[in-house]
Amino acid sequence: MDRLLDFAQANPLLSLALLGLTLAIVYTEIRRLFRGYKAVSPAQLTELINREDALVLDLRGQGDYEKGHIIGAKHVLPSQIEPEGKLLAKAKESPVVLVDAAGITASAAAEKLVKAGFKRIGVLDGGIGSWQSAGLPLAKGR
Structure with missing residues:
Protein backbone atom coordinates (compact mmCIF):
# COMPACT_ATOMS: atom_id res chain seq x y z
CA MET A 1 0.00 0.00 0.00
CA LEU A 33 -27.29 -3.09 -15.33
CA PHE A 34 -30.25 -0.73 -15.03
CA ARG A 35 -30.95 0.20 -18.65
CA GLY A 36 -33.96 -2.11 -19.03
CA TYR A 37 -32.79 -4.04 -22.07
CA LYS A 38 -30.02 -6.53 -22.63
CA ALA A 39 -27.39 -7.32 -25.19
CA VAL A 40 -28.20 -10.50 -27.08
CA SER A 41 -25.58 -12.68 -28.76
CA PRO A 42 -26.24 -14.23 -32.17
CA ALA A 43 -26.74 -17.64 -30.49
CA GLN A 44 -29.23 -16.17 -28.01
CA LEU A 45 -31.11 -14.43 -30.82
CA THR A 46 -31.32 -17.69 -32.77
CA GLU A 47 -32.81 -19.35 -29.71
CA LEU A 48 -35.30 -16.51 -29.18
CA ILE A 49 -36.40 -16.71 -32.81
CA ASN A 50 -36.78 -20.49 -32.80
CA ARG A 51 -38.33 -20.99 -29.36
CA GLU A 52 -40.25 -17.80 -28.67
CA ASP A 53 -40.93 -16.34 -32.12
CA ALA A 54 -39.08 -13.12 -31.27
CA LEU A 55 -39.87 -10.03 -33.30
CA VAL A 56 -36.63 -8.89 -34.96
CA LEU A 57 -36.51 -5.28 -36.11
CA ASP A 58 -33.71 -4.27 -38.49
CA LEU A 59 -32.98 -0.57 -38.04
CA ARG A 60 -30.47 -0.15 -40.86
CA GLY A 61 -31.17 1.72 -44.07
CA GLN A 62 -33.29 0.13 -46.79
CA GLY A 63 -30.27 -0.59 -49.02
CA ASP A 64 -28.35 -2.36 -46.27
CA TYR A 65 -31.45 -4.32 -45.29
CA GLU A 66 -31.94 -5.52 -48.88
CA LYS A 67 -28.27 -6.55 -49.19
CA GLY A 68 -28.75 -8.96 -46.30
CA HIS A 69 -30.90 -9.24 -43.18
CA ILE A 70 -31.80 -11.83 -40.58
CA ILE A 71 -34.49 -14.14 -41.94
CA GLY A 72 -37.89 -12.92 -40.78
CA ALA A 73 -36.62 -9.51 -39.62
CA LYS A 74 -38.88 -6.53 -40.26
CA HIS A 75 -37.32 -3.37 -41.64
CA VAL A 76 -38.08 -0.18 -39.76
CA LEU A 77 -36.06 3.01 -39.39
CA PRO A 78 -35.36 4.16 -35.82
CA SER A 79 -37.45 7.30 -36.39
CA GLN A 80 -40.42 5.13 -37.41
CA ILE A 81 -40.58 3.02 -34.25
CA GLU A 82 -43.99 3.55 -32.72
CA PRO A 83 -44.60 1.58 -29.51
CA GLU A 84 -48.36 1.72 -30.07
CA GLY A 85 -48.12 1.11 -33.83
CA LYS A 86 -49.47 -1.93 -35.64
CA LEU A 87 -46.12 -3.73 -35.80
CA LEU A 88 -45.38 -3.53 -32.07
CA ALA A 89 -48.85 -3.42 -30.52
CA LYS A 90 -48.98 -7.18 -29.88
CA ALA A 91 -45.34 -7.53 -28.81
CA LYS A 92 -45.33 -5.82 -25.39
CA GLU A 93 -44.76 -9.10 -23.53
CA SER A 94 -42.91 -10.90 -26.34
CA PRO A 95 -39.19 -10.69 -27.04
CA VAL A 96 -38.28 -7.86 -29.39
CA VAL A 97 -34.70 -7.67 -30.63
CA LEU A 98 -33.31 -4.63 -32.42
CA VAL A 99 -30.57 -5.03 -35.00
CA ASP A 100 -28.39 -2.31 -36.47
CA ALA A 101 -25.01 -2.19 -38.18
CA ALA A 102 -22.76 -2.45 -35.12
CA GLY A 103 -25.01 -2.64 -32.05
CA ILE A 104 -24.74 1.03 -31.16
CA THR A 105 -27.65 2.98 -32.65
CA ALA A 106 -30.24 0.43 -31.56
CA SER A 107 -29.76 1.47 -27.93
CA ALA A 108 -31.83 4.65 -28.27
CA ALA A 109 -34.69 2.73 -29.87
CA ALA A 110 -34.45 0.09 -27.13
CA GLU A 111 -34.69 2.78 -24.45
CA LYS A 112 -37.76 4.21 -26.17
CA LEU A 113 -39.49 0.81 -26.12
CA VAL A 114 -38.55 0.17 -22.48
CA LYS A 115 -40.04 3.55 -21.51
CA ALA A 116 -43.22 2.57 -23.38
CA GLY A 117 -43.59 -0.51 -21.17
CA PHE A 118 -42.03 -3.28 -23.26
CA LYS A 119 -40.66 -5.97 -20.95
CA ARG A 120 -38.36 -8.08 -23.12
CA ILE A 121 -36.20 -5.85 -25.29
CA GLY A 122 -32.82 -6.88 -26.62
CA VAL A 123 -30.16 -5.41 -28.89
CA LEU A 124 -28.04 -7.70 -31.04
CA ASP A 125 -24.59 -7.31 -29.51
CA GLY A 126 -22.22 -6.27 -32.30
CA GLY A 127 -25.08 -5.73 -34.75
CA ILE A 128 -25.44 -7.53 -38.05
CA GLY A 129 -21.66 -7.85 -38.18
CA SER A 130 -21.67 -10.24 -35.24
CA TRP A 131 -24.42 -12.26 -36.91
CA GLN A 132 -22.29 -12.59 -40.05
CA SER A 133 -19.15 -13.37 -38.03
CA ALA A 134 -21.03 -16.24 -36.39
CA GLY A 135 -21.63 -17.67 -39.88
CA LEU A 136 -25.42 -17.36 -39.63
CA PRO A 137 -27.53 -16.95 -42.76
CA LEU A 138 -28.89 -13.72 -44.20
CA ALA A 139 -31.84 -13.23 -46.52
CA LYS A 140 -31.54 -10.81 -49.44
CA GLY A 141 -34.15 -8.48 -50.87
CA ARG A 142 -37.24 -7.29 -49.12
Whole structure:
Protein backbone atom coordinates (compact mmCIF):
# COMPACT_ATOMS: atom_id res chain seq x y z
CA MET A 1 0.00 0.00 0.00
CA ASP A 2 2.91 2.33 0.74
CA ARG A 3 4.25 1.80 -2.78
CA LEU A 4 0.86 2.77 -4.22
CA LEU A 5 0.83 6.01 -2.23
CA ASP A 6 4.39 6.74 -3.29
CA PHE A 7 3.42 6.20 -6.92
CA ALA A 8 0.36 8.47 -6.56
CA GLN A 9 2.46 11.24 -5.04
CA ALA A 10 5.17 10.92 -7.68
CA ASN A 11 2.70 10.73 -10.60
CA PRO A 12 -0.39 12.84 -9.84
CA LEU A 13 -1.55 13.08 -13.48
CA LEU A 14 -1.35 9.32 -14.00
CA SER A 15 -3.15 8.78 -10.71
CA LEU A 16 -5.96 11.14 -11.74
CA ALA A 17 -6.20 9.46 -15.14
CA LEU A 18 -6.45 6.04 -13.48
CA LEU A 19 -9.12 7.31 -11.09
CA GLY A 20 -11.07 8.87 -13.98
CA LEU A 21 -10.96 5.70 -16.06
CA THR A 22 -11.99 3.59 -13.09
CA LEU A 23 -14.98 5.83 -12.38
CA ALA A 24 -15.99 5.80 -16.05
CA ILE A 25 -15.91 2.00 -16.16
CA VAL A 26 -17.91 1.69 -12.93
CA TYR A 27 -20.49 4.21 -14.18
CA THR A 28 -20.84 2.41 -17.52
CA GLU A 29 -21.30 -0.98 -15.89
CA ILE A 30 -23.88 0.29 -13.39
CA ARG A 31 -25.80 2.05 -16.17
CA ARG A 32 -25.76 -1.17 -18.22
CA LEU A 33 -27.29 -3.09 -15.33
CA PHE A 34 -30.25 -0.73 -15.03
CA ARG A 35 -30.95 0.20 -18.65
CA GLY A 36 -33.96 -2.11 -19.03
CA TYR A 37 -32.79 -4.04 -22.07
CA LYS A 38 -30.02 -6.53 -22.63
CA ALA A 39 -27.39 -7.32 -25.19
CA VAL A 40 -28.20 -10.50 -27.08
CA SER A 41 -25.58 -12.68 -28.76
CA PRO A 42 -26.24 -14.23 -32.17
CA ALA A 43 -26.74 -17.64 -30.49
CA GLN A 44 -29.23 -16.17 -28.01
CA LEU A 45 -31.11 -14.43 -30.82
CA THR A 46 -31.32 -17.69 -32.77
CA GLU A 47 -32.81 -19.35 -29.71
CA LEU A 48 -35.30 -16.51 -29.18
CA ILE A 49 -36.40 -16.71 -32.81
CA ASN A 50 -36.78 -20.49 -32.80
CA ARG A 51 -38.33 -20.99 -29.36
CA GLU A 52 -40.25 -17.80 -28.67
CA ASP A 53 -40.93 -16.34 -32.12
CA ALA A 54 -39.08 -13.12 -31.27
CA LEU A 55 -39.87 -10.03 -33.30
CA VAL A 56 -36.63 -8.89 -34.96
CA LEU A 57 -36.51 -5.28 -36.11
CA ASP A 58 -33.71 -4.27 -38.49
CA LEU A 59 -32.98 -0.57 -38.04
CA ARG A 60 -30.47 -0.15 -40.86
CA GLY A 61 -31.17 1.72 -44.07
CA GLN A 62 -33.29 0.13 -46.79
CA GLY A 63 -30.27 -0.59 -49.02
CA ASP A 64 -28.35 -2.36 -46.27
CA TYR A 65 -31.45 -4.32 -45.29
CA GLU A 66 -31.94 -5.52 -48.88
CA LYS A 67 -28.27 -6.55 -49.19
CA GLY A 68 -28.75 -8.96 -46.30
CA HIS A 69 -30.90 -9.24 -43.18
CA ILE A 70 -31.80 -11.83 -40.58
CA ILE A 71 -34.49 -14.14 -41.94
CA GLY A 72 -37.89 -12.92 -40.78
CA ALA A 73 -36.62 -9.51 -39.62
CA LYS A 74 -38.88 -6.53 -40.26
CA HIS A 75 -37.32 -3.37 -41.64
CA VAL A 76 -38.08 -0.18 -39.76
CA LEU A 77 -36.06 3.01 -39.39
CA PRO A 78 -35.36 4.16 -35.82
CA SER A 79 -37.45 7.30 -36.39
CA GLN A 80 -40.42 5.13 -37.41
CA ILE A 81 -40.58 3.02 -34.25
CA GLU A 82 -43.99 3.55 -32.72
CA PRO A 83 -44.60 1.58 -29.51
CA GLU A 84 -48.36 1.72 -30.07
CA GLY A 85 -48.12 1.11 -33.83
CA LYS A 86 -49.47 -1.93 -35.64
CA LEU A 87 -46.12 -3.73 -35.80
CA LEU A 88 -45.38 -3.53 -32.07
CA ALA A 89 -48.85 -3.42 -30.52
CA LYS A 90 -48.98 -7.18 -29.88
CA ALA A 91 -45.34 -7.53 -28.81
CA LYS A 92 -45.33 -5.82 -25.39
CA GLU A 93 -44.76 -9.10 -23.53
CA SER A 94 -42.91 -10.90 -26.34
CA PRO A 95 -39.19 -10.69 -27.04
CA VAL A 96 -38.28 -7.86 -29.39
CA VAL A 97 -34.70 -7.67 -30.63
CA LEU A 98 -33.31 -4.63 -32.42
CA VAL A 99 -30.57 -5.03 -35.00
CA ASP A 100 -28.39 -2.31 -36.47
CA ALA A 101 -25.01 -2.19 -38.18
CA ALA A 102 -22.76 -2.45 -35.12
CA GLY A 103 -25.01 -2.64 -32.05
CA ILE A 104 -24.74 1.03 -31.16
CA THR A 105 -27.65 2.98 -32.65
CA ALA A 106 -30.24 0.43 -31.56
CA SER A 107 -29.76 1.47 -27.93
CA ALA A 108 -31.83 4.65 -28.27
CA ALA A 109 -34.69 2.73 -29.87
CA ALA A 110 -34.45 0.09 -27.13
CA GLU A 111 -34.69 2.78 -24.45
CA LYS A 112 -37.76 4.21 -26.17
CA LEU A 113 -39.49 0.81 -26.12
CA VAL A 114 -38.55 0.17 -22.48
CA LYS A 115 -40.04 3.55 -21.51
CA ALA A 116 -43.22 2.57 -23.38
CA GLY A 117 -43.59 -0.51 -21.17
CA PHE A 118 -42.03 -3.28 -23.26
CA LYS A 119 -40.66 -5.97 -20.95
CA ARG A 120 -38.36 -8.08 -23.12
CA ILE A 121 -36.20 -5.85 -25.29
CA GLY A 122 -32.82 -6.88 -26.62
CA VAL A 123 -30.16 -5.41 -28.89
CA LEU A 124 -28.04 -7.70 -31.04
CA ASP A 125 -24.59 -7.31 -29.51
CA GLY A 126 -22.22 -6.27 -32.30
CA GLY A 127 -25.08 -5.73 -34.75
CA ILE A 128 -25.44 -7.53 -38.05
CA GLY A 129 -21.66 -7.85 -38.18
CA SER A 130 -21.67 -10.24 -35.24
CA TRP A 131 -24.42 -12.26 -36.91
CA GLN A 132 -22.29 -12.59 -40.05
CA SER A 133 -19.15 -13.37 -38.03
CA ALA A 134 -21.03 -16.24 -36.39
CA GLY A 135 -21.63 -17.67 -39.88
CA LEU A 136 -25.42 -17.36 -39.63
CA PRO A 137 -27.53 -16.95 -42.76
CA LEU A 138 -28.89 -13.72 -44.20
CA ALA A 139 -31.84 -13.23 -46.52
CA LYS A 140 -31.54 -10.81 -49.44
CA GLY A 141 -34.15 -8.48 -50.87
CA ARG A 142 -37.24 -7.29 -49.12
